[in-house]
Amino acid sequence: MRIPTPLTATLALLTGLAALTACGTAQSDTGSGAAATITVRIPDPGNSGVLAVGKKDGSLDKALAKVNAKVAWTGSAGPFAPAAQALNADQLDIATGSITSGVTSLSQNPGFKFFAATAPDPVGEGILVKKDSGIDTIEDLVGKKVAVNKGGTGEYLLLKALAEKGIPADDVERVYLQADQTAAVFNAGQVDAWAVWATYSVAELGQGEARFLVDGQDIGSDNYSLTAVRTDFADQHPEVVKALYTYLHEGSVKEKQDPAAYLNVTTDAGPQALTGEAKTIEIEFTSQGGTVEPITDADITRFQAVARFYAEQKVTPDEIDVTDHLLDVTELS
Missing domain, CATH: 3.40.190.10 (Periplasmic binding protein-like II)
Known part of the structure; x- marks a missing residue:
């Protein structure tokens, strides 16, 4: 669910x-x-x-x-x-x-x-970056700022992705934000990436300007x-x-x-409704969940x-x- x-x-x-x-x-x-x-x-x-x-x-x-x-x-x-x-x-x-x-x-x-x-969730959670960010690998996050919710899904996904590549956690700056307050910060370019789940990723992906650097399946998420x-x-x-x-x-x-x-x-x-591409993405994600x-x-x-x-x-x-x-x-x- x-x-x-x-x-x-x-x-x-x-x-x-x-x-x-x-x-x-x-x-x-x-x-x-x-x-x-x-x-x-x-x-x-x-x-x-x-x-x-x-x-x-x-x-x-x-x-x-x-x-x-x-x-x-x-x-x-x-x-x-x-x-x-x-x-x-x-x-x-x-x-x-x-x-x-x-x-x-x-x-x-x-x-x-x-x-x-x-x-x-194999496809709806992961680490979002802007399509034109130039960030193409987890290694590219070194020295960058990544928004996460402290102690929750976001922090877990980022730390798991870094650990999978043997990258020390302190090599990436974690910016602790509440998930429902992060979209504006991400879209303003104040962070370089956002570790997030489907509740929020769908809207960002639906706008066509963001992409997953890695998703839950790539990370081996539990x-x-x-x-x-x-x-x-x-x-x-x-x-x-x-x-x-x-x-x-x-x-x-x-x-x-x-x-x-x-x-x-x-x-x-x-604002409560999903329309257009975001709705299509949510349907696809749910069918795979x-x-x-x-x-x-x-x-x-x-x-x-x-x-x-x-x-x-x-x-x-x-x-x-x-x-x-x-x-x-x-x-x-």
């Missing part, structure tokens, strides 16, 4: 979530003598993806109603780091992000666990997309987590088969490789044991 495009800045997410703090995991009575309805708080999915379709056509509500649950759309989807903080603060129950951001978030007393995984659940919520409502997983899995299979049906879900105009699946032993090995790499690169002080923060969704009931 592709990470949704943010609708507002990270601050808007946290502000919106804060308003719901007092609600906790409050449940509403469905009537005298009836069981209370479980509310699951999920970031608003925006204009694309499985959850966006589920919100619009009511299919997610219908699926969750079978386990006596309903959705409260809370804030907006965006980078995982602030979402992890919201999970830890009992302001959110479900969030999606990368294993790379996940590893850094796991180093901070996490109150969440991962229960589903989508294989690394950057899975993961779905997290607040630990206390999973302990109290495993049946809801299982139902949500089933919905996401089945939806992701359909999305891969017919990507266009999951684009421009609520509007086909304005993965689907939401249970976490397997093989996945865990790759998760741990990311954690080890981050420790080696001093992104985290120590190697995080990812296995302590995973749920086997196949065993939930």
Whole structure:
């Protein structure tokens, strides 16, 4: 499942979530003598993806109603780091992000666990450069400035690409920026490259002035997309987590088969919409992407490789044991 495009800045997410703090995991009575309805708080999915379709056509509500649950759309989807903080603060129950951001978030007393995984994106993430930049190899980045999001996908992709070529990380200047604030800096030429994922790369590629120097497949990326659940919520409502997983899995299979049906879900105009070449590129990328699946032993090995790499690169002080923060969704009931 592709990470949704943010609708507002990270601050808007946290502000919106804060308003719901007092609600906790409050449940509403469905009537005298009836069981209370479980509310699951999920970031608003925006204009694309499985959850966006589920919100619009009511299919997610219908699926969750079978386990006596309903959705409260809370804030907006965006980078995982602030979402992890919201999970830890009992302001959110479900969030999606990368294993790379996940590893850094796991180093901070996490109150969440991962229960589903989508294989690394082979074509939608990578290192962008301008077509006329003269940067044609990873070695050409030496002495250059590359925009990355600290501790997340961008920093991982850059460090992985450099390590694959035996280039010391300090030979390239990392410019730490939030992903939703980087396009203007990149297009103004204030950085020479941008390590980024599909949420943002598609728009840049669609404008026709940027190209991938390397993509995820070239780098050998282990950057899975993961779905997290607040630990206390999973302990109290495993049946809801299982139902949500089933919905996401089945939806992701359909999305891969017919990507266009999951684009421009609520509007086909304005900054939230994909049009022209960008839409064509997104459809192509989604068709080559993965689907939401249970976490397997093989996945865990790759998760741990990311954690080890981050420790080696001093992104985290120590190697995080990812296995302590995973749920086997196949065993939930």
